[in-house]
Amino acid sequence: MKKQAGFTLVELVVVIAVLGILAATALPRFVNVQSNARVAAGNGLAASVRSAANLARASWVATGSNAGALSVTMDNQPVVVAASGYPAATNAGIVAALQSLDPQFTATPATPAAGQMTFQVGTFAACTIVYNEGTGVVTSNLSAANCGG
Numbered sequence: 001m002k003k004q005a006g007f008t009l010v011e012l013v014v015v016i017a018v019l020g021i022l023a024a025t026a027l028p029r030f031v032n033v034q035s036n037a038r039v040a041a042g043n044g045l046a047a048s049v050r051s052a053a054n055l056a057r058a059s060w061v062a063t064g065s066n067a068g069a070l071s072v073t074m075d076n077q078p079v080v081v082a083a084s085g086y087p088a089a090t091n092a093g094i095v096a097a098l099q100s101l102d103p104q105f106t107a108t109p110a111t112p113a114a115g116q117m118t119f120q121v122g123t124f125a126a127c128t129i130v131y132n133e134g135t136g137v138v139t140s141n142l143s144a145a146n147c148g149g
Contacts, residue, residue, distance in 0.1 A: 038124070038147035041105075045129060056097045060081055065085060084133065086136040089109050089133040
């Protein structure tokens with residue numbers, strides 16, 4: 001007689017049960033991927049805003065730190081600066097210093113007296129970073145909960 005090789009029904013059921021348990025424990029770890037991606041994109045934008053602000057201020061200082069100078073040139077593009085030397089919280093200021101703003105981010109200046117610009121990540125109103133033209137400081141409100149998690 002020939003000996004048959006293969007899996008028994010019990011072995012197949014056990015394998016399916018083990019795969020089901022693994023899937024049930026691994027799935028929650030992958031559900032929150034989109035909000036984590038938004039947080040990461042926001043952190044990248046925050047770092048870019050910090051770098052652009054510091055480069056613009058360094059250019060302002062290198063040209064003599066003249067408080068009367070209201071713009072610097074970065075890559076042949078004028079960037080409006082505030083009295084502090086950091087880019088102004090406008091499209092002609094910090095957004096111009098960034099040189100390109102991904103469409104997933106929207107920039108909204110606060111009231112002109114506030115000297116702040118808010119960048120929103122995606123469509124989540126609480127998923128933001130805020131740039132301050134007086135100090136060049138960038139603060140973020142990025143968390144999985146604020147960014148759609």
